[in-house]
Amino acid sequence: MDILKLLSRSRKKDNKVSSGTGNNLPSAGTSENPQLFHDPIPASRGQKRKRNAGETEKNETTSEVLDFFAPPATKVKIKNTIEPASALQLPKNTQDVATLLEDEECRQILRSHRLKATLLTSSKLPEKKIKKSNKSKKDKPKKSKLGNVRNKELHPQPLTAFNTLRTTYGISKRLGENLAAQGYKLPTEVQMGSLPLLLQSETALSKSPEELSVSSSKIDLLAVAPTGSGKTLAFLIPVINSIIQRRRTSTEKGLHELEAVVVAPTKELAAQIVNEAKKLSLGTGVKVVEMRKCMRVLATNTEEIHAEDCEEESGGEDEQSRLTGANKASEQSSVKTNILVATPGLLLSAISKGKLATVRTLVLDEADVLLDELFRDQTCGIWESCINPDLRVTLWSATMGSNIETLAASIIESRWNKLGLEPSSLVRLIVGLKDSAIPNITHRLVYAATEPGKLLALRQLLHPTSSSEEASQSLRPPFLVFTQTIPRAKALFSELLYDIPAEAGGSTRIAVLHSELSDPARALIMTRFRNGEIWILITTDILSRGVDFRGINGVVNYDVPNSGAAYIHRVGRTGRAGRSGGVAVTFYTKDDIPYIKSIAQIIAASEKQAGKPASESSMQKWLLDSLPTPSKEVKKKLKKYGVEARRGGLGEAKEGVEAKKGKGRMQISSKSGYERKLENNRKGAIKGSQRRAQLAEGDSGGDGEDGVTAEEGEFEGLDD
Numbered sequence: 001m002d003i004l005k006l007l008s009r010s011r012k013k014d015n016k017v018s019s020g021t022g023n024n025l026p027s028a029g030t031s032e033n034p035q036l037f038h039d040p041i042p043a044s045r046g047q048k049r050k051r052n053a054g055e056t057e058k059n060e061t062t063s064e065v066l067d068f069f070a071p072p073a074t075k076v077k078i079k080n081t082i083e084p085a086s087a088l089q090l091p092k093n094t095q096d097v098a099t100l101l102e103d104e105e106c107r108q109i110l111r112s113h114r115l116k117a118t119l120l121t122s123s124k125l126p127e128k129k130i131k132k133s134n135k136s137k138k139d140k141p142k143k144s145k146l147g148n149v150r151n152k153e154l155h156p157q158p159l160t161a162f163n164t165l166r167t168t169y170g171i172s173k174r175l176g177e178n179l180a181a182q183g184y185k186l187p188t189e190v191q192m193g194s195l196p197l198l199l200q201s202e203t204a205l206s207k208s209p210e211e212l213s214v215s216s217s218k219i220d221l222l223a224v225a226p227t228g229s230g231k232t233l234a235f236l237i238p239v240i241n242s243i244i245q246r247r248r249t250s251t252e253k254g255l256h257e258l259e260a261v262v263v264a265p266t267k268e269l270a271a272q273i274v275n276e277a278k279k280l281s282l283g284t285g286v287k288v289v290e291m292r293k294c295m296r297v298l299a300t301n302t303e304e305i306h307a308e309d310c311e312e313e314s315g316g317e318d319e320q321s322r323l324t325g326a327n328k329a330s331e332q333s334s335v336k337t338n339i340l341v342a343t344p345g346l347l348l349s350a351i352s353k354g355k356l357a358t359v360r361t362l363v364l365d366e367a368d369v370l371l372d373e374l375f376r377d378q379t380c381g382i383w384e385s386c387i388n389p390d391l392r393v394t395l396w397s398a399t400m401g402s403n404i405e406t407l408a409a410s411i412i413e414s415r416w417n418k419l420g421l422e423p424s425s426l427v428r429l430i431v432g433l434k435d436s437a438i439p440n441i442t443h444r445l446v447y448a449a450t451e452p453g454k455l456l457a458l459r460q461l462l463h464p465t466s467s468s469e470e471a472s473q474s475l476r477p478p479f480l481v482f483t484q485t486i487p488r489a490k491a492l493f494s495e496l497l498y499d500i501p502a503e504a505g506g507s508t509r510i511a512v513l514h515s516e517l518s519d520p521a522r523a524l525i526m527t528r529f530r531n532g533e534i535w536i537l538i539t540t541d542i543l544s545r546g547v548d549f550r551g552i553n554g555v556v557n558y559d560v561p562n563s564g565a566a567y568i569h570r571v572g573r574t575g576r577a578g579r580s581g582g583v584a585v586t587f588y589t590k591d592d593i594p595y596i597k598s599i600a601q602i603i604a605a606s607e608k609q610a611g612k613p614a615s616e617s618s619m620q621k622w623l624l625d626s627l628p629t630p631s632k633e634v635k636k637k638l639k640k641y642g643v644e645a646r647r648g649g650l651g652e653a654k655e656g657v658e659a660k661k662g663k664g665r666m667q668i669s670s671k672s673g674y675e676r677k678l679e680n681n682r683k684g685a686i687k688g689s690q691r692r693a694q695l696a697e698g699d700s701g702g703d704g705e706d707g708v709t710a711e712e713g714e715f716e717g718l719d720d
């Protein structure tokens with residue numbers, strides 16, 4: 001069964017793809033329950049939630065329409081729906097809602113959803129009190145170099161339903177309505193754990209007496225939660241709400257203040273965050289702007305800060321400028337905003353030497369990459385310029401090395417000291433197993449032996465032959481294909497360009513996206529992929545983090561990722577918001593064997609999290625044991641430059657030594673090594689005969705220098 005032919009047969013007029021097959025695919029619609037974990041609570045512990053807990057994964061969902069990029073609220077019929085553990089807690093009326101859960105109940109829900117909150121640093125917590133209140137040795141807080149206590153487990157109130165955001169945590173009515181309008185029903189784990197803490201830490205910790213002293217101080221949060229688990233919503237709701245609440249109490253001037261900055265590593269992610277924020281802040285008067293190249297962030301005489309655009313906004317005059325009549329004399333249009341979303345380099349250069357004095361929330365999305373070597377100086381520069389004493393920092397990612405955690409904690413502490421501030425509490429929230437891939441997708445690690453083998457294997461995924469086993473191994477579009485470098489992405493694109501049948505849209509169904517493209521070209525490809533017009537998108541790691549294409553059915557790692565973290569983020573583009581059926585295929589060759597152990601271990605851990613018995617795991621123990629463990633040095637090099645043989649781009653052999661080393665093996669080409677060898681031999685023979693002819697000419701008095709030029713010119717001609 002060739003899925004591309006099948007899809008082309010059932011293609012709708014509107015250019016989107018529709019098929020009667022594949023109910024259990026991410027593109028088949030939404031998952032009714034976006035939560036990844038709802039472990040049963042042992043009978044001895046729970047009272048209400050033990051019933052039916054853990055059975056939710058068996059819920060059967062059927063979809064009427066196969067819509068690749070369905071919005072959250074789609075026509076999904078639920079058969080035999082069993083309420084998830086947390087849903088059973090849904091309050092029936094406002095009074096119930098305002099009732100907080102008892103400490104033991106909080107602990108059970110947190111455990112059931114694999115949520116772990118830990119106080120990392122705080123000089124607020126009185127030591128004596130903690131020691132007294134700790135029951136076991138395990139809970140005993142350790143002394144920290146960074147604060148008075150370290151690693152004390154907290155048990156905040158979990159958010160059991162979105163409606164309690166308004167009744168218990170007092171979020172703005174309009175914000176609550178916007179949330180409901182988007183069709184979100186149940187909070188995801190990261191939302192359950194972080195929203196109460198960020199919205200009202202006093203309330204969130206009020207039922208745990210020993211934790212009261214934490215709640216009285218400001219909380220900075222470091223959240224590590226699986227890919228596609230709704231971290232964007234988790235950081236945007238408190239940001240938007242705090243702006244609305246401050247407006248209620250402050251004077252007119254506060255309206256124009258830049259109050260929050262969200263930093264993300266790529267333009268695509270920044271644009272996506274702006275889009276989400278705009279939907280949430282509809283009708284609230286809160287303004288969100290994406291930083292663009294021509295903008296400057298400046299402090300006016302009155303210390304009011306706004307982003308200034310050098311071009312007219314496409315949507316006409318900015319609403320607030322119109323209202324205030326600001327900058328009418330200026331030829332440049334002024335964009336005043338409350339929330340600015342930016343990539344680190346762009347923002348830092350826009351701030352210049354100024355300070356972000358009014359910014360009270362700094363959000364670092366994909367914080368581990370923002371604080372890693374590549375962006376560290378820029379991110380720290382932005383952090384340093386946020387001098388407001390009330391600044392709250394939240395850091396988010398699906399992966400977070402302990403070095404990043406330590407760095408974040410030390411930056412926070414040095415800020416306290418430098419600005420003479422009262423210390424805040426840094427809380428770490430972990431959902432599930434730290435640094436692991438989502439459990440709701442299928443991982444396949446495929447040995448392709450050589451580079452041409454990978455191309456063959458990819459084509460096999462696209463066009464499986466008739467055998468039913470192979471057909472079941474096929475990959476349904478839309479899917480993403482990741483390569484190590486831009487030249488390799490381009491080369492793979494030209495190889496696959498004509499692989500999609502003309503009747504299915506042909507070459508228009510495949511595209512390549514990388515950082516060498518212009519911003520409008522990148523944006524257009526993103527829109528077409530989101531609209532379901534592009535089915536196969538070849539890209540580099542530029543799209544590996546944060547980007548949310550709701551209904552992606554699969555991810556192909558054509559080239560192995562540079563690190564375990566890169567694998568987690570790449571494969572996390574599928575299986576978003578609890579959707580099941582996504583597939584992640586990773587090809588590896590002989591050259592990759594020294595590097596793939598960490599990926600194999602991540603797959604094994606993900607399958608274990610999904611409850612697969614070890615005997616059924618695709619990563620058998622013998623395989624894990626036989627793979628070599630790369631040294632720290634090798635891992636570091638790999639992370640920075642990728643697999644050596646592919647570093648030069650296409651991995652094409654130039655000549656001489658490189659060719660002898662076999663570098664041409666890494667070329668992306670459908671020609672076999674034998675064919676390429678024959679071609680090279682032919683070229684060599686032509687070159688040799690030209691050289692002999694020149695030598696003969698030289699013997700008969702010809703100009704040697706001219707001869708070389710002529711030789712090169714002719715060679716290029718023949719090469720074509």
Ligand SMILES: Nc1ncnc2c1ncn2[C@@H]1O[C@H](COP(=O)(O)OP(=O)(O)OP(=O)(O)O)[C@@H](O)[C@H]1O
Nearest residue numbers: 034184186187188227228229230231232546548577
């Ligand atoms: N409570 C919810 N219920 C249903 N869908 C949700 C919920 N919260 C978020 N989503 C959806 O889940 C998808 C993934 O969300 P988001 O992009 O915020 O994930 P993320 O955790 O930031 O992922 P990544 O680590 O890849 O950046 C989005 O399409 C979003 O609309």
